[in-house]
Amino acid sequence: MSRSFVRNEPVGACGRWGAVLIVVATGACAEDDGFRGEVPEYVGDAVAFGIWSPSSTDTCTSAIHDQYSTIGPDGYRYPTWHPAVDPATGCTFGHEHGRDPAGSELLYEVGPIPFGYANQHLQAGGFGAPRNEDHVGHKVEWENDIQMDGGGGGNVVSIECDVLVKLHQGTHSPDAFTNNMHEVAYHIRCSDGTGFSATVLTPIGAAGELVVECDRDVHIDAGTANPPISPDGGGRRGIPASTCVEESVLNPEDGRARFDNALHESWEISVSLRTEGGHRLVSFDPYFQVRDPSRYFDIATGALARPIDLCYVPGIQGEDRCEALGSDSVGWNDPRSPFKGVRRFVDINGNRIANSNGPTIWYTDALGHHGRPEPFPGGIRQWVAKRDNEGLDLHGPTIGRNRSYDAPGVRAPN
């Protein structure tokens, strides 16, 4: 991969992606009336830009990292996807952002995803407190030409979609134990005309509360959310707890430790874009899942615990996910740890749109509400196709199930 396409030139319809990729592919670099709009002028750096710095075994500098940036629709410079290993220098960043969006058929239309765009505008849109997220938690996933289920088990309709998604899903810290507001960018285009691009800071489940993933009837009050005024949202944050570890690792019925069963995280989001009057323009509810988080919730202490410590328990040492470690002892943030949040997949699930008479460009606040056709302070630019798919139960499959984003140097926090 060439490093040149991820420099920090402004990105618009004919930005760097257009120049490097699109002209070669199509011979044209046309403006479109789609998601990206006109090339914005650079107005400054977003809060999310420049917050990563190397530590421990990371060999890249902040300066190298900050070369991977993009200009958002607001003109601010944001961090964006980059490889785990810088191809120009060979240095390692110690974290990864998921699947390289260069292969997505939506890349030309939507451009590089600005990490932290919704966070940036939360307060300006009227929310009473800031919510900023770390850099390493932004995770990209995509798939082209996925076969959707439009109802009827595929006997009646056959619809294909391209999907490109990004969720801030940190699985290394206690953040998600209490904090339910996380940034999601969701782009979908389907053969039936269904399509939208939504970026929101969405509340996932109840603020301050986590759901024990291995026993979803158990909801734990884990403390006060940050910000404390975080609203409750649909869906849930299913997070492993010590009871899951007890059940599948420490005392499994058959005596065989199964870390994947114990440490499964499932963040099930329920997002909608709504107009000022409350009309639902789009809604979607993907599940973002992780098989190897570097944390779990210890119910006894009410604090974070590290799965790597289980690898040193007699009887578990060298077993299952700990096998590669043998008798070595490594820290939770060591690249050799098998628990670093690199095995992830996404259930695309339902995609509903009701905008047959509306404009394609809408501006909402960071939560996806109060949508209007014209910009306003704190407004997030969204794109919604002129389409109403009410009645079409357009569900997508799981994507990325067999992928691992492990790479040289990658370690928790990731």
Place this chain on the structure above:
Amino acid sequence: MRSCRLGLLAACVAVGISVLPWSARAQSPERAPRSSGFWWSVSAAAAGARLTCDICERTRDGGPAVEAAIGGYAGAGVRVGVEGGGWTFKDEDFREKIYTAGVVAEVHPRPGSGFHFIGGLGWSGYRANDIDPDPEDTGFSYDAIRLRVGLGWDFPMNASWTVGNRVTVDASSLGTLHDEGAPIANSVGLSVVRFAVYLRYR
């Protein structure tokens, strides 16, 4: 799996086509064409149905079909009447159905010959849903005007009874496919190809 089912049905009908008419013909010689009176018939068929639209599944689903018709003679070797029928296909917990009704005409171009053309005009209604749907789940639906063309061959058994086989194609277009009552595709076509054996009185 679907093609296997369709193949099995087609094989059954082929056996019917090859056995019934020949045994019938062995019993009854060619006869003079009727020109008056009434007639009725029933038929069983192996049929393949397919919706056609931008988002429609491109597979032709094969399943059994039945039809009944009644009418009179409009002239020598010309039958006209009304018909109704149904077709179904099941895939795991999902079932598709097509209902038909309309007028039909069967014309023997050569008096005394069993060979005849079939034409018709009517309605086709497509319904598809889970076998055990939620109470509020109305599933997919489609209704359109239907044109029928086909060929048939009579094998008289005696003065009143005839068996035979026929191939018909039903074609509908310009209908709207609905899911849960909401339109999801316009200008939808529906085609049904039937390989049938029939029994007719008079």
